[in-house]
Amino acid sequence: MNAANQEDNSRLHRVQEMLDSGTMHKVSGLLNALQPGEIAHLLESLPLAEREIMWGLVKEKDGEVLVHLADDVLDDLVSKMDAADIAAAAENLDPDDLADLIQELPATVTNEVLASLDAQSRHRLETVLSYPEDTAGGLMNVDTVTIRPEVTLDTVLRYMRQLGDRVPASTDALIVVNRDDSYLGMLPLARLVTGERSDTVAEVMSVDFVPIPVSKPDTEVAARFERHDLVSAPVIDDDGRLLGRITIDDVVDVIREEGEHQFMGQAGLSEDEDMFAPVFTSARRRAIWLGVNLVTAILASWVIGQFQATIEKLVALAVLMPIVANMGGIAGTQTMTLAIRGIALKQLSLKNLRWLLRKEFAVGFLNSLLWAAMVGIIATIWFNDTSIGWLIAAAMTINLLFAAVSGALIPMILDKFNIDPALAGGVFLTTVTDIVGFLAFLGLATVFLI
Amino acid sequence: MNAANQEDNSRLHRVQEMLDSGTMHKVSGLLNALQPGEIAHLLESLPLAEREIMWGLVKEKDGEVLVHLADDVLDDLVSKMDAADIAAAAENLDPDDLADLIQELPATVTNEVLASLDAQSRHRLETVLSYPEDTAGGLMNVDTVTIRPEVTLDTVLRYMRQLGDRVPASTDALIVVNRDDSYLGMLPLARLVTGERSDTVAEVMSVDFVPIPVSKPDTEVAARFERHDLVSAPVIDDDGRLLGRITIDDVVDVIREEGEHQFMGQAGLSEDEDMFAPVFTSARRRAIWLGVNLVTAILASWVIGQFQATIEKLVALAVLMPIVANMGGIAGTQTMTLAIRGIALKQLSLKNLRWLLRKEFAVGFLNSLLWAAMVGIIATIWFNDTSIGWLIAAAMTINLLFAAVSGALIPMILDKFNIDPALAGGVFLTTVTDIVGFLAFLGLATVFLI
Numbered sequence: 044m045n046a047a048n049q050e051d052n053s054r055l056h057r058v059q060e061m062l063d064s065g066t067m068h069k070v071s072g073l074l075n076a077l078q079p080g081e082i083a084h085l086l087e088s089l090p091l092a093e094r095e096i097m098w099g100l101v102k103e104k105d106g107e108v109l110v111h112l113a114d115d116v117l118d119d120l121v122s123k124m125d126a127a128d129i130a131a132a133a134e135n136l137d138p139d140d141l142a143d144l145i146q147e148l149p150a151t152v153t154n155e156v157l158a159s160l161d162a163q164s165r166h167r168l169e170t171v172l173s174y175p176e177d178t179a180g181g182l183m184n185v186d187t188v189t190i191r192p193e194v195t196l197d198t199v200l201r202y203m204r205q206l207g208d209r210v211p212a213s214t215d216a217l218i219v220v221n222r223d224d225s226y227l228g229m230l231p232l233a234r235l236v237t238g239e240r241s242d243t244v245a246e247v248m249s250v251d252f253v254p255i256p257v258s259k260p261d262t263e264v265a266a267r268f269e270r271h272d273l274v275s276a277p278v279i280d281d282d283g284r285l286l287g288r289i290t291i292d293d294v295v296d297v298i299r300e301e302g303e304h305q306f307m308g309q310a311g312l313s314e315d316e317d318m319f320a321p322v323f324t325s326a327r328r329r330a331i332w333l334g335v336n337l338v339t340a341i342l343a344s345w346v347i348g349q350f351q352a353t354i355e356k357l358v359a360l361a362v363l364m365p366i367v368a369n370m371g372g373i374a375g376t377q378t379m380t381l382a383i384r385g386i387a388l389k390q391l392s393l394k395n396l397r398w399l400l401r402k403e404f405a406v407g408f409l410n411s412l413l414w415a416a417m418v419g420i421i422a423t424i425w426f427n428d429t430s431i432g433w434l435i436a437a438a439m440t441i442n443l444l445f446a447a448v449s450g451a452l453i454p455m456i457l458d459k460f461n462i463d464p465a466l467a468g469g470v471f472l473t474t475v476t477d478i479v480g481f482l483a484f485l486g487l488a489t490v491f492l493i
Numbered sequence: 494m495n496a497a498n499q500e501d502n503s504r505l506h507r508v509q510e511m512l513d514s515g516t517m518h519k520v521s522g523l524l525n526a527l528q529p530g531e532i533a534h535l536l537e538s539l540p541l542a543e544r545e546i547m548w549g550l551v552k553e554k555d556g557e558v559l560v561h562l563a564d565d566v567l568d569d570l571v572s573k574m575d576a577a578d579i580a581a582a583a584e585n586l587d588p589d590d591l592a593d594l595i596q597e598l599p600a601t602v603t604n605e606v607l608a609s610l611d612a613q614s615r616h617r618l619e620t621v622l623s624y625p626e627d628t629a630g631g632l633m634n635v636d637t638v639t640i641r642p643e644v645t646l647d648t649v650l651r652y653m654r655q656l657g658d659r660v661p662a663s664t665d666a667l668i669v670v671n672r673d674d675s676y677l678g679m680l681p682l683a684r685l686v687t688g689e690r691s692d693t694v695a696e697v698m699s700v701d702f703v704p705i706p707v708s709k710p711d712t713e714v715a716a717r718f719e720r721h722d723l724v725s726a727p728v729i730d731d732d733g734r735l736l737g738r739i740t741i742d743d744v745v746d747v748i749r750e751e752g753e754h755q756f757m758g759q760a761g762l763s764e765d766e767d768m769f770a771p772v773f774t775s776a777r778r779r780a781i782w783l784g785v786n787l788v789t790a791i792l793a794s795w796v797i798g799q800f801q802a803t804i805e806k807l808v809a810l811a812v813l814m815p816i817v818a819n820m821g822g823i824a825g826t827q828t829m830t831l832a833i834r835g836i837a838l839k840q841l842s843l844k845n846l847r848w849l850l851r852k853e854f855a856v857g858f859l860n861s862l863l864w865a866a867m868v869g870i871i872a873t874i875w876f877n878d879t880s881i882g883w884l885i886a887a888a889m890t891i892n893l894l895f896a897a898v899s900g901a902l903i904p905m906i907l908d909k910f911n912i913d914p915a916l917a918g919g920v921f922l923t924t925v926t927d928i929v930g931f932l933a934f935l936g937l938a939t940v941f942l943i
Binding site for chain 1: 506662683719755775776797809812818
């Protein structure tokens with residue numbers, strides 16, 4: 044483990060030691076000293092058996108721990124709790140966190156949880172639940188502190204002192220609304236405490252900020268937070284009425300998941316995949332992915348099958364053909380990775396796609412020259428046959444150019460059909476690069492060599 | 494484009510229209526209405542020529558725009574500016590942003606920029622620059638508002654009003670230190686405004702928060718922010734003295750880059766890769782990656798080469814062998830992806846690696862049973878030869894088991910040697926799965942079929 048991993052790993056290691064040695068009181072002691080997020084991280088790092096034991100030792104913080112867990116791990120633990128425990132854990136969670144949690148729970152438990160809430164909390168929860176999880180509505184919190192524009196900062200300060208502990212912890216700004224709750228502006232606490240007492244809110248509030256529509260997708264909300272360096276932002280409905288506010292801690296999760304989704308998706312895994320999921324669960328999920336890829340592999344083999352006669356005459360072809368296919372796959376993946384990120388960051392439009400295509404085609408051409416020559420020479424020397432050298436060089440050039448074009452186009456086309464390029468892109472790309480690779484190499488051989 | 498992309502793309506599209514039609518005043522008008530982060534996003538989305546034109550239209554916000562740009566795009570633009578312009582752009586940036594920027598600039602320009610700063614700013618900048626970019630020191634900002642524990646909230650409020658605009662925009666908490674600047678605790682503004690005027694800072698400050706050591710790696714800082722839901726955090730030196738504070742907006746960039754690094758790294762690309770980098774620059778970078786992978790491809794071919802006699806006797810082997818190699822690569826990548834994320838999230842230790850190995854081996858075994866049988870049947874029917882069916886089934890089982898083990902071990906081993914698994918893992922894995930795949934399939938064939 045390099046330095047960056049020391050801290051977490053030593054803690055993880057300590058916990059595992061304690062669990063092994065059965066000194067549970069030590070584990071409990073450690074847990075009390077940890078933040079919910081840290082406990083969640085530990086639980087995710089533990090194999091199922093140890094995880095269950097440790098979860099049994101998590102006491103009062105259990106609700107917040109659940110909120111911090113990846114979905115799969117959450118399901119695993121919740122499936123072993125009875126409704127009453129879950130309801131108890133769900134108490135005194137923020138509505139937005141509770142909403143996330145509830146969407147993972149079995150319906151029977153959901154009702155139990157709802158029943159256990161007081162009227163106001165239930166109302167707030169139902170508000171958040173009424174919006175899709177992956178929109179601003181699903182991210183927002185409804186416990187906002189609002190003020191009127193006409194009052195003075197002095198009045199606001201007195202109001203705040205009255206509220207006392209009822210002011211949400213993460214409050215960094217107060218939201219200014221008029222009588223019918225329409226959003227007017229924000230009053231950052233920094234301005235509140237630095238401004239003149241006699242000034243009115245309207246004089247010092249900041250209005251340059253555009254509130255977030257409740258239906259905005261969460262990835263766009265995240266982009267907005269990143270580009271405006273926001274800490275929290277108000278959420279409004281179509282009539283400009285204030286519904287709640289989104290805080291950065293929830294946005295950070297969205298950004299983390301976006302990154303993991305692209306990375307895990309390439310291997311056909313979900314970003315929520317539990318490293319220690321039960322064998323059968325994992326096997327079932329993986330099987331599907333392997334099956335999909337088997338189809339593409341068989342397709343490629345079928346292409347080779349068409350040239351059995353050629354290969355029989357010149358076995359060297361069988362030796363060299365994987366090189367052509369593999370290099371195409373590698374080159375295409377580089378282009379596709381750029382395109383997928385471009386799409387995710389909304390930086391790839393139909394217009395600049397043309398530019399990307401031209402550029403990637405040129406890059407592919409330059410590299411095909413370099414490596415086709417290299418491979419051609421190697422093949423010539425290896426099999427002491429110039430024609431084989433020319434053959435593989437030509438085939439590789441063709442495949443690298445195809446790879447560049449399909450690497451750029453496939454993600455865009457998939458995205459157009461609302462198929463996730465991060466998940467499906469690789470399968471389509473390798474199908475193209477394998478088939479074109481084998482077809483070009485064996486086809487040219489059949490025409491010119493045999 | 495699906496819904497999530499509408500907003501950004503329409504803006505990107507509008508800008509490109511304007512640039513084409515040469516109505517520059519319209520572009521300038523749009524730019525004035527945008528945040529630096531949004532302008533940076535647009536610049537990244539534009540091909541080089543259009544990008545340069547638009548950059549020419551960016552006026553007063555240019556410094557902050559540069560800070561928001563990906564490194565490669567930044568280098569591209571800066572390389573075309575003269576030192577004076579850059580120095581002008583660099584003025585009135587936060588020290589931490591300025592530090593990030595300066596590390597990207599040519600030395601000559603750096604001095605010019607430093608010279609253009611007043612004594613205090615230069616001192617602050619030099620403080621930040623004295624720490625590595627990828628540590629808490631490199632992320633932190635040094636313009637903190639500090640207070641003493643013994644004063645009353647009333648005094649603090651008066652002090653804040655005196656400071657007025659000099660209070661940094663993103664201030665959400667004041668940092669409590671003693672006479673020799675040792676960190677004591679935090680006073681969130683929310684507590685300041687809700688607390689009793691007569692209370693002392695010591696009475697209401699929160700002390701449950703552990704300050705961040707200046708040498709902590711940025712990825713660990715990010716993890717800390719995520720798990721504690723922080724907005725800002727104090728940074729201390731080894732003697733517990735306050736050095737500055739880190740705000741979430743800088744941490745968000747770290748998280749975003751972590752995700753992109755894993756995703757882009759798999760294709761041998763840097764997370765800073767500019768989608769529209771000049772052809773030669775891209776070609777040169779890609780060439781290296783293709784070369785590395787060519788070596789592994791040739792290794793695999795060499796293995797096949799050892800079995801030419803066998804293939805000559807039974808061409809069907811050449812047709813089917815890619816299936817064995819590919820399926821191994823796919824299965825191994827799934828395991829490796831889990832392991833790489835586990836390492837990145839510091840959830841994979843040597844202890845639970847054993848668990849992961851066992852589990853992945855079991856998953857691989859179950860799937861090999863399923864797909865080996867499937868492929869065996871297909872091959873039997875295809876070539877109307879049972880022995881070939883048995884052969885490929887056996888070879889595939891062997892390769893899937895090897896894939897599971899190497900998928901889990903390779904990233905851990907690479908990490909131990911401080912080689913980035915996200916970058917190098919795939920190359921090593923496919924080498925294993927290709928070689929084992931071909932070796933098992935053709936080897937078994939030589940022994941039992943020929």
